[in-house]
Amino acid sequence: MEATLSKPQTQTKNRTIRRVAVLGSGIMGSRIAAHFANIGVEVLLLDIVPSALNAAEEAKKLTLQSPAVRNRIVNDAWQAMLKASPASLYSTKFAERVKLGNFDDNLKDIATYDWVIEAVVERLDIKRSVYERVEQFRKPGTLITTNTSGIPMHLLAEGRSDDFRKHFCGTHFFNPPRYLRLLEIIPGPDTDQTVIGFLMKYGDLYLGKTTVLCKDTPGFIANRLGIQALIQTIRIAEDMGLTVEEVDKLTGPVVGRPKSGTFRLSDVVGLDTTVNVANNLVKMPHDESRDSFQLPGSVQKLMENKWLGDKTGQGFYKKTKDETGKTLILALNLNTFDYQPSQKVKFATLESTKAIDSLKKRFPVLLAGKDKAGEFYRRTFADGFRYATYRIPEVSDELYRIDAAITTGFGWQMGLFETWDAIGVRKGVELIEAQGQKPAQWVYDMLDAGFDSFYKVENGVRKYYDIPAKGYKTIPGTESFIILENLSNNVVWKNAGATLYDLGDGILNLEFHTKMNTFGAEVIEGINKSIAIAEKDFRGLVIGNESTEAFSAGANLAMLFMFAIEQEFDEINLMISQFQQTMMRARYSSIPVVGAPHSLALGGGCELNLHVDRVVAHSETYMGLVEVGVGLIPAGGGTKEMAARASDLYQTGDPELNILQNAFMNIATAKVSTSAQEAREMNYLLPSAQIVLNRSRLIAEAKQVAVELAENGYVQPKQRNDIKVQGKTGIALFKAGVAAMRMGRYISDHDVKIADKLAYVICGGDLSSPQTVTEQYLLDLEREAFLSLTGEKKTLERIQSLLSGGKPLRN
Structure with missing residues (x-):
């Protein structure tokens, strides 16, 4: 099996x-x-x-x-x-x-x-x-x-x-x-x-x-806390006169929650599902806040109208089309119950946090806001904090279980007690008291005993405050996890875009922390420096991080765009060359390098994992070489590597061009895997790659693989000179297919130009017959093709479109 x-x-x-x-x-x-x-x-x-x-x-x-x-x-x-x-x-x-x-x-x-x-x-x-x-x-x-x-x-x-x-x-x-x-x-x-x-x-x-x-209590943990928060958020929004769009903006990624926010989430889940749970919970005899599950007026009216969300075609939002056929998103006016075009949302408090990347550092600023957003946050968080304290020991004896359930069940990045820690426990108590409420007595007892946080880290191990023991205990089951956030005392080296940690047992871990973990000069320096340090004083390197968004979304296009606009082609050539050399350094170091991709691993993020010695991937890894979307081809060794992997699959009598065509089409269509398993089927992950289902175990598993490679006598590999390429035969086949797609109007003229250059590189150039070539030969072809495309106006338009609006342009 x-x-x-x-x-x-x-x-x-x-x-x-x-x-x-x-x-x-x-x-x-x-x-x-x-x-x-x-x-x-x-x-x-x-x-x-x-x-x-x-x-x-x-x-x-x-x-x-x-x-x-x-x-x-x-x-x-x-x-x-x-x-x-x-x-x-x-x-x-x-x-x-x-x-x-x-x-x-x-x-x-x-x-x-x-x-x-x-x-x-x-x-x-x-x-x-x-x-x-x-x-x-x-x-x-x-x-x-x-x-x-x-x-x-x-x-x-x-x-x-x-x-x-x-x-x-x-x-x-x-x-x-x-x-x-x-x-x-x-x-x-x-x-x-x-x-x-x-x-x-x-x-x-x-x-x-x-x-x-969980204990056998109504709603267990996640639904009990999550539905209470959702209903109270809607009630407070009605009371404050906030719009549907405003609340979803306030309760989305800015506070570390899914972009669906509150109302959009309700539409996706189905309002009837939320109401059924709430109606059961409002009957609880032992909950001091059971009235908070009473349905707000807007929810009652939506139920009467049978506007249940996506399943009925309308709820808090409604999707429709204008006279030109363009899709419009309408939002419900909670006062008139009419649908209106969805409006952009702006709050001074949100603007003040745009430059704060750290979620923990963002919360104190959000809760101190002087506008409606600040008031909304103070009311909702105070209520959520208070309610959570009274659920102990009813739904759980330990506070960490409440945070674990709410974060993993509703997709929050931080639980209620973790968020409370971020603003300070005493400040949280003051916040609750300012709303005319009080938390449970155990919180006051904890503070009086000199404990001022719900969690703390000791020797790299995260601990929680245990109420009966009146002290801190290790969170059970996490002993085998490696959590980089807890290793601040184990930093070996760092720069503005990367941090190198000592994981113990002679293994290092390089973490990126640029926006979307994109590759810029700091990350390239980090990879090279990490390998050099590992080769000198350690025995292996893991490249992994704990971002919820991306392992890496690829290259930092802003610098490339600036050079291309200024026609600084020597600078671009140097940039590509350095990137290629860095990928080859990851492949041909004297110590094993293990990649630990997850979520998005695109462009350069994919290329890095094509070159490391071994990959330990999270099951939810969405991997692909997507450079065509910005008018380029993979030039960090990605095209070279897929040509090499196709070559490795060739067996006597095989239709070799069919195998190579799969690699060509994956790159030409910028296809991204929908899972690590599909990445394996696309040959982005080799059969030797391990797939880990529990994200919390990813770095620990990757470290173990690095240890095993080192202990089994890792030998530095030699650069390849045996890559079989197809030459003119392959180029002609691929160009014919591209021309047919153009005739069918599936692609643009610029797509044709990019695909032709990709075909030239992946087939090894204008060779008269199939033959073997070196890695460096293919890297040079990659670099030349990439460089020529940066001089194309339509490529610059694609890059600019992505940088300004985040949407690919098909010009």
Whole structure:
């Protein structure tokens, strides 16, 4: 069985997971099934049998006994999942790992499965009826878990056998399961502790999740805190007269949250989902703030109108077209309930933080704002801080679990207690008191005892304040993580764009911290300096960072654009040459260099990972050579390397031009992988690359690979002189294909010019027949082609468009 894991077995002590059955193929069930397929597990996905034929089935004269009818619900759900964007599978090939069926014909098959996950509709009676049927076929000892978002475990487990109850608990995934990292584990009253331990470890190691142990309380942790924050934000916005667009701007990336903000997020999730959770939580008898779950007026009116968001075509926003066919985004006016063209948002407080890259440093400025934005932040954060303090020990005994759940479940960069630390605990208390409220008593007790932060770092280890112990404890499960932010005392060297850390065991880590981690002079210096230091005093180097946006979005185009406008071609030539030499330095150093890409690894970020000795990639790595989008070709060794990798794939009798054409088309169309697995299929990642599902483990895994390479007797490689290129034959084929695309008006004249130069380089130039060449020969061709394209007016227009608006120009 093919595995995408860095450790390709899915076994923890005394239990192995080879086969998983998912009951219920709705949005969550089908996507949970897909994610298990991603990690190499065989999956059985089941749903109910239809009670009546549809029109298409009647036309085909099918009956309720026809297999196509009996599996219609599960088949339709699975096809909808396959077509949905973003994709739930790392590769479409992995769909083969999922078998579809129905409860009536196939539920008996769960007897051979290791784990049964129930994901049917959120109704206690329906879930209980499913469990009753499951008990007829489930073998003793099999895990049985529910994906409920709020129904208590003790109610679900009522009436079940002892063995069922012992192996039953909640495993609450967040949608979409592939992308959101939270997995809440909720024990029932009789759940065996070994089952909980297994699931906590399995979710972390194999599913790539942050597993958070929750108590069996309403909404568990993430929904309890997250929905409260969302409802209160809407209520405060109404009270302050803020617009939908203003709130989404204030609650987006500026505070380290998704760009969807508050209202757009509600539209995406579906207002009915939020309302259902809120209506359940407002009934809680023991929550001092349960009234905060009462629906604000705008939400009630949207529900009455059935304007639920994307699923109904309108909610807080509505997408429409003008008379020219151009798409318009309209925003709801919360006072008149009319839709109006979405407006740009400006606040003085936001303007004052534009130059502050550090999120931690941004919060004190935001909360001190003198305008409406500042008031909004003071009211919402004060309420969020206060509410979180009272949830301990109700939903969790430890404050770090609350932060872990809210960050990984809702995509926040910092949790509530982490944010509170950023402004200072005492200032946070003053903020709450200024709103006429008070936090829970334990916060005052903590401050009185001389503890003035919820978290602290000691010897590179992050610790949290433990309330019963009245002191700090290490966050369990993080001992094996390497978190660069915690290694401020281990800095070996740094400049304005990069920092070199000592990870221990003779291994260094180079971290970029330019905007989007782009490659400029400081980063190039950092790579060369790091390799030199490692060669002298260490035994290996990892290149990785903890950015949430990008491993690296490629070259810093601003400097290139300036030189090109001034026609400083000698400077451009020198810049390209230095970049190529740096990539080759990463390839041909005397110590192993390991890349640890994640999220965006584009252009130069991709090229660096093409040249290192080994890659340890996060499963969500979006890799590609995208230079064509700005009118250029890859010239940091990217074109050379893809020619070399194609050459390495050639076998006697192979259609070599077909193999090379795949590489050519990936570059010519600026294709970016949608996962690390797809990057492997595109040959950007070699078979030797490891794919890690848990982002928190990425640098630690990369360090281990560097250690292993060093201890296994790493030998400095020699530059290649055996790259087979196709010469004129390949150029002619590729040019013909490009000409056909131009005739079909798929590409512009300038695209043709770029593609022709790419064909010339990747085929090794104007050679009369296929032959072998050196790496340096191809690098020189790259540099010449790149240099000539920087003199093209249309290339400069593309670069300028990207620098000014962030959108590619197809001129």
